[in-house]
Amino acid sequence: MSNANQQAVARYKNNFLKEVEERVEEGHWVKMCMQCGVCAGSCPLGPAWEHTPQKIFMMIRAGKRDEVLQSDSMWMCTSCYNCIARCPRKLPITHIMHGLANYAHRLGIAPKGQPTREFAVMFWKNLTKRGRTNELMLTLSLYFANGIGPGIQTAMNMQKIGLGMVLAGRLNPMEIFGGHSVKDLKGFHAVLAKAKEIEDRKKGFAA
């Protein structure tokens, strides 16, 4: 993984903006920011950010590669789209944040143990397994992510809810044995594999 990072560093030398434009989803928008800061003030999770979006764009232009990619700011995004709705330059900020997170993640330099990062990975694995999310497995795997002990602890705390959901017919204990799935799983996986292959080729992650 980290050799993908070294290759990227070598390829773009000190032109981080160019790297972002070519490799990050919607990255070509970064240059259009005019530093008004409306995104920073619009984010519900704002107070949890170390760097606001507009500041991250400035850091990208200033070539602060490590600080940006290792920041956990992007991982605070709740996908509420307030920033996109208000940006006077119509930057797709939410997607750029997602793109940066994804790129950092793929390079393997995103913050270790960042909970959202880990959840996102689980979620994707969960949904790609059968083509549809398995909410029970998702929940359980999350609780047990940090090992059996704490897992049981969290599970105990949440079991009332879990049980409630079951009673309300909104969580199915049987899903542990499979649950919902697309029928043409083979085709679905083929599509995914192909898409990933193209994307990796494009973004320099080709194995």
Added chain:
Amino acid sequence: MTASIATGQTILVVGGGISGMTAALEAAECGKQVILVEKTPTLGGRTAQLYRYFPKMCHPTCGLEINLKRIKGNPNVRVMTMTEVTAVAGSRGNYAVTLKVAPRYVNENCTACGDCGKAVTSEVADTYNYGDGKTGAKVKAAYLPHAMAYPQRYVIDPSIAGTAEGEAAKAACKYGAVDLGMKDENVQLNVGAVVWATGWRPYDANKIQPYGYDRYANVITSVEFERLADPHGPTGGKILRPGDGKEAKDIAFIQCAGSRDENHLRHCSRICCMASLKQTQYVREAYGDAGKSTIYYIDIRAIDRFEDFYQMVQKDATVSFVKSKVARIAENKENGNPVLHGVDTEGYHRYATEHDLVVLAVGMEPEVTGVKLPDDIVLDSSNFIEGSKDGGMIGAGAASSPLDVNRAVQSATAASLKAIQVIHKTASTEAA
């Protein structure tokens, strides 16, 4: 009214604001025949609704007085108020123009004695004081638009024209000036050149949803603030906020309210920074050191010697600057104060600041109500007028670009000469 007096040597100026008056007068004082049409009942336009000008803090009515004196004394200018251009046919040097004159219900016999106003009781929105906006100001339905209105003649609001109120106004007039039988009148004119000085209008603040102009009483626009600060305004110059009539002493000015924003106006309106800097001095004028102004901005655009004014305001201890586009406004339910949320981007400082009153520095967009532009007029990406392809029609002042008063007059003077060139060429080709 006959069109015979107008010829291919006549210049038509559309819009009676400072740009239109300037374009008309400069040509007339060169000896040209000019017809000046204005859609409202009086000349003066938007500048007549300002309290003071930046950077001199002088009064717009001072210049208006001079321009009106020029008009009264110049036989070459014919003024038609309550008149709109409904059609323009023909081409450079030879236009056939159709005008629609709306009924004023008061004829030239009016001496502005005011008896009709005394006779009626019903009221209408006082548009001079932005009564159709947050000031809520009202006037009698028989009124003189303002103290310097020209023509100095009353207006009867159409809403009472056919009513007993209208009759009462008629009965009260000793001079037979009230004529409730007036109808729309169409006038045909031939002119050689047309100057479009149709001006600007404040961007509709209701559209800027995060700032809640439509939801919070104490969020107003910069043009409304001018009326609040003006001794001739609805509050007699006291800065009373609409929500509860309380004196507003801690005032926030939000720049780029609509401007520099692809969700609204893509252009920069040029005047707003200076307007807000000026308005901070209204706050000082009203409260001295007890007042407080905060300007939320992206870039302060105080071009050329206006920079002096910016530097002066920066030294004013009652004024502070925050480099931030405010994200949203909420309302403190207890006291009705607007609360501004955002981030100061110089460094990184999150704020949630309460103020007594918020003034949105709304942008300029071309005035379109009552303006029907001919098809061969070329517009820019924000619909400002670049002129007609054949050069026979010229944009002037704020109709041609977002301009401050001084530059609008400069633009109108240039437009005036361009119009003169058009009729000169027509004359010389006809002669040849």
Added chain:
Amino acid sequence: MAKKEYAFYPGCSSQAKSSAANYLTSVTAMCDKLDIKLTEIPDWNCCGASIGYAEGGELPRLAINARNFALAEQHLPGQDIVATCAACWLGARESKERLDHTAQLMQETNEALAAAGLKYEGKVKVRHMVEVLIEDLGYDAIKAPVVKPLEGLKIAGYVGCQTNRPFGIDGESFENPKYLDKFIEVLGGEPLEKYEQKVACCGGALAFSEPEKSQKQIRDIVESALDHKAELIVTPCPLCQANVEVYQSEINRKHGTNFAVPVVYYSQLMAVAYGSSAKDAGLNGQLIRTEALEKIANK
């Protein structure tokens, strides 16, 4: 009036015994009364949701959404895709816009789809159920079937994020959308128009990973509803519904509050107002039961 037919995209959470199963139940009842025919897209797959970005990346997310489009175009030609889940609608519509506007992505995506013998033509439209109700039927049509008006019921319309931004419902403001209030009004209830948290984010995407942060959002949403004396919160979004309902007990446990505000779907309000039983309206699916609605339903 002729039946209106749509290619239905229920999404993972609306499946049987999933977190929004009761949404599906009530939608079925609602559509039945409104003469709307929903045909499920055969073998549809997950939209990837917003959170899918981190591992999924761009093209895989586009591809799985395009798969649904291709299936709809193939099996239900001429029908618009209708999603009930905010995330599904958003994920799908975003993918569609990006594909339709970027030739390269379109080409790459179809290259991927080809692996399953599918092709996305770029024809099908992607819409949210609320759009269908407002644009294809209109408020009068929504009012028409009302037999049990929700009299005197104070309801906070909580729109949330993803049905509102970045696309939202045509003609509605991002900051102050009014359609839920209008729904409540035509159904005979009392909308709380000044409810401030209308468009606040529930922190859904972070519910698992950053519980403290997302539960802070939920607290504000519920508190403000109570300030306005709301008996109910109504929402168009399954994530909002689940989060705001599910975590109230958790918040009570942590902060000693005693929240118990029922959170329902607009479709449940309609089903009840249209005379469906509490069961058909999916009211038995509530973690926080709503006696008020059940009473009306059982009238």
Added chain:
Amino acid sequence: MADIKYAAYICSGCGIGDKMNVAGLEKVAKTEGKMAVIKNHPFLCNAEGVQMIRDDIANDGVTHLCIAACSRRSKAEAFSFPTVAVSRANLREGVLWVVAEGADHDEVRQEMAEDYVRMGCAEVKKMKLPEGNPNKGDAQNKRIMVVGGGMSGMTAALAAAEAGYEAVLVEKTGALGGFASKLWKRVPFSSPYAEPQATGVEEMVAKVTGNAKIKVHLNTTVAETGGAPGRFTVKLAQESGAVSDETVGAIVQASGFTPYDMAKLPELGGGQANVVDQAGLEALAKTANGGAIKRADGKEVKSVVFVQCAGQRDETGTHLSYCSGHCCATSIKQAMYFKDANPDVDTVVMYTDLRVPGMGEDFYRSAQQKGVIFTKGKASKVSGGDSCKVDFTDLILDEQTSIDADLVVLATGQVANAGVNLDAWTEVNTAAEGGNEEAKVQRTEMKTISVLNLNYRQGPDVPQFKHGFADSHFICFPYETRRTGIYAAGPTRRPMDMLQATEDATGAALKAIQAVENASQGRAAHPRAWDLSFPSARLEGCTQCKRCTVECPFGAIDEDEKRFPVFNEQRCRRCGTCMGACPVRVISFENYSCDTVGMQIKAVNVPDEDEEKPRILVLACENDAYPALDMAGVQRLTYSAYVRAIPVRCLGSVNTIWITDALNGGYDGVMMMGCKKGDDYQCHFVKGSEMASYRMSKIGDTLKQMGIESERVVTHEVAITDNARVAKLIDDYVAELDKLGPSPMKGFG
């Protein structure tokens, strides 16, 4: 001239007849006003009333008439009788609407009205119908001289020519084009505002040289300018030393600007290798001719930093304190030069406030689209050399940092080429005239930078406004020059970009055309546009005190060898400052003179002290104070009926004789109301109210000799919006005078 016949027309409309005894007014007009014809009418301004007056003029030989009705500001069109002398007695706004209602005010109201009738009659008897400048015959030249052959100058010349006027274009270098010809490209003037455009200089030069109406003088400067609008005589000096003469009617000064000298900015690398100003970058771009831009040392530029506001917006007093307006857009354009040639060149624009108003925002976006990086930061130090370095504070990231670059461009400002600063000049010149040899040398030195070399009494160039620019002081009137017939245009008037400069030049050309038209008709120019009156002086009474020549705000009056004033009517703006200045009162206008006002003052009926009715004379500037008094009436605000107001053209025209006459005549006080003075002066005749208060400060001794308290003469700055305030000022002053008691002069009048 035909026999004189006086008539008074009294209107009883608008309630005048109800509140006043019109018969009484008629009696005053007859017995005291000595009017031959006296008529009253219930509605004088309507068609019938006006016709009655016209008939009397046509059939009854009426030559002078006093209209006693509303204010002179009302019904101006109805009461316009261009063939006769007209005075207006303001019975409506001046009496009816401002005197308190009710019977107990009937007496004072009537007295006030009668006085205004007396004043109107007295005034008109001293008035002559202005017939325009009798010397207009010598002012028929309508050619426009344009000084400066740059973009502004060429535009002005073409604009005049295309309107049918001959133009004389004077350029000091060997070619037309000016600064614009040094540019690779210019910023866009019209939609879509996305790309730099060809300057179009060549096309314009071709148009100018190809235009039969334009005569071009290259390598030429203006050696001397004399005369006045319609008859300027100009000596042109060729580089060769040859001198030629031109006669022109008006002048457009488009002498352009000089970039602020980089050498004054060592801290920003000024003078070091690979640090250039914007002009320097244009030169490099021209050489590159669309290809890769290379530095002086031939190295291809791979990274460039533009430092905005270099030596501008300076608050330390060392450099330019103003903003030159165009530099942000210019740097954006220049950054595009690099990006268009090679997108991989790093281009950083370092700014504190990016100032691209209007559609400039599109140009800004276009640059970002091309990958130009904008950094909000303040450069503290630039070092040149093979690898330049810019130390700066990043205002967004809040850190001290630096960038390396192959080239640094300093956005320095525009310095006006506006010639000699007259304030400095006057000082030196007075010393020189006093015989100071050093000053004489200094004066000759100063003149070398003069643009126009005017032989005017008040100095060789047009007065400057701020920061050395030859701008107008007025927001509503950007072309309100202080040298009639001479109009500055382009960056010499105000810092500006090329688009604004060409528009400015077009406007200036119009004003020049207007000036020659007015001069040829013997009419005044703005703000008393079309005024046909003109000043005449009885020189036999003149004491050669030079006050008029010194105090004329427009440098209209020169001196002949015997030190007598020489009036250049075409330069005159009819403000009357000279009339106010003249200690022996030999200067007057036909319809405005020491007598037209003096006789009004004398006509007022001043009660004896036992009547306890004080009289206060108000002399009000007709542009601001008088309208304020009027509008107080329009708004039905009341003030004391003891005042008698007389509008004056300008407080500068107030002659102290009026004050002393009034006080001698038993008035209890005199109020003078004029415009704001000082740096932000509002007086359209520049120093009117300043002059007035200066003269009043001198009047103290005279008052002492007369045994009159100084409080009996006051001056106020009054704005046109001061409706309520004027009313209060008057009432407060009446109260103050009441405490002071009646004037000691009463009864001696």
